[in-house]
Amino acid sequence: MKRRLLDYLACPSCGASIRLRSVSEEDGIEIISGELECAACLKGFAVRGGVPRFADLALIGEGKQATAENFGWSWQEFSHEDEKYGDELLGWIAPVRPEFFPGKVVLEGGCGKGRHTHRIARWGARDIVAVDLSEAVDLAFAATRGIENAHVIQADIYHLPLRAVFDYAFSLGVLHHLPDPRAGFKSLVAKVKPGGDVSAWIYGAENNGWIVRCVNPVREYVTSRMNPRFLFHLSKFPAAIMYAVTKLFYGPLNRSSHGAAIARHLFYNDYLSFVSAFNWREQHSIVFDHLVAPTTFYIPRAEFESWWQEVGAEEVIIGWHNKNSWRGYGKLRGAS
Ligand SMILES: [Zn+2]
Structure with a gap:
């Protein structure tokens, strides 16, 4: 962690500011290991592997822990980088453009291995604070190490150790994996300043009937309970079918x-023609993600709209993303 991250931190228990108690290892601008403490209640938090640790995976409840562990594993397995992801990111956060970011203080709810984090840092955000519950934060730290304006913390989205000082918060493909997606959304939005901006992308209930009916029970009762490493190899079979069908039919036809x-x-043309441009690893990673998560909600548009109403958002734009998921701004x- 960089020292300037302290400007954004607040005690998850009492809300007071956080200070450095001790530093045992540093590398350039990064504090690799040390201890943080709340200035008021003196609660301590470790900095380990360059990442401040605010979440104790043993204490957060079994469901969230399983999700974090399964995803932590998958993100470590699928660590690859590709320029296409810049366009993909813009597809999820539209109408927000790269020009939006210079000077902004940004919060990322659920950063995985940090592939969006360093991109937004490069687009000129004053600072981006990326949060994830899983051990994927280690990869996110590696991806942003030494980048002055990129910060990674391990924390629970329901108990964010942050001050309400952000200009923009976004969460992509994460809220629908929480036990209560709406509460996660509100917790994220609570850290944004009045007049700030928010983006979220979630799986939709509409057009996903076949996943809800056919894939969901398999995921819930079978695949999410498997050893992720075994599932990783097993999921190559359905992925191979999708790969063949999209490369041979959907791609060329479209x-x-x-x-x-x-x-x-x-069947499912918008999504499958979009996916047809992806290489084997990416397609395999999509299939694996749908099978590995212990918790997944497919959220109807009306429900997603009500989230934005409840936080008093204005100029709300909700739209399809590939006709199977909802993107909101x-x-x-x-x-006042
Ligand atoms: Zn405190």
Whole structure:
């Protein structure tokens, strides 16, 4: 962690500021190991492997712990980097553009291995604080090590150890894996200043009926209980089917003008034609993610809309992403 992260931290128990108690190892601008403490209640928090640890995985409840552990493993397995992800990120946070970020203080709820974190730091955010519950924070730290304006903390989204000073918060593909997605959304939004901006992307209930009916029970009762390493190999079978079908049919059909007219009627065409551009590793990672998570909600648009109403967001834009998930953006009311 960099010392300037202290400007954003607050005690998750009492809300007071956090200070450095001791530093035992440093590397350039990074504190690799040491201890933090609350200035008021003196509660201590470790800095280990360059990351402040605010979440005790043993204490957060079994469901969330299993999700964090399964995802922590998958993100360590799928550590690859690709420029395409910049466009993908913009697809999820639209209408927010790279020009939005210079000078902004940004909060990322659920950063995984930090592939968006360092990109937004590069786009000129004043600071980005990325939060994740899983051990994937170790990879996120490695991805942002030495980048002055990128910060990674391990914490529970329901108990964020942060001050309400952010200009923008976003969460992509994470809230639907929480036991209470709405509460996670509100907890994130609570750290944004009046007049600030928020983006979220979640799985939709609409057009996902086949996943809810067919894949969900398999995930819930079978695959999420498997050893993730075994599931990783097993999921290559359904991934191979998706890969063959998208590369041989959906991709070529959608690229030709004649074919596109036919493709429109195909099963799940918007999503599968989008996926057809992905390489094998990426497709495998999508299939694996759908099978590994112990908790996944598919959220109807009306419910997603009510989240934004409840936090008093204005200028809300909710839209399809690939016709199977919802992307939302809104602006919080300014200070009166
Ligand atoms: Zn405290």
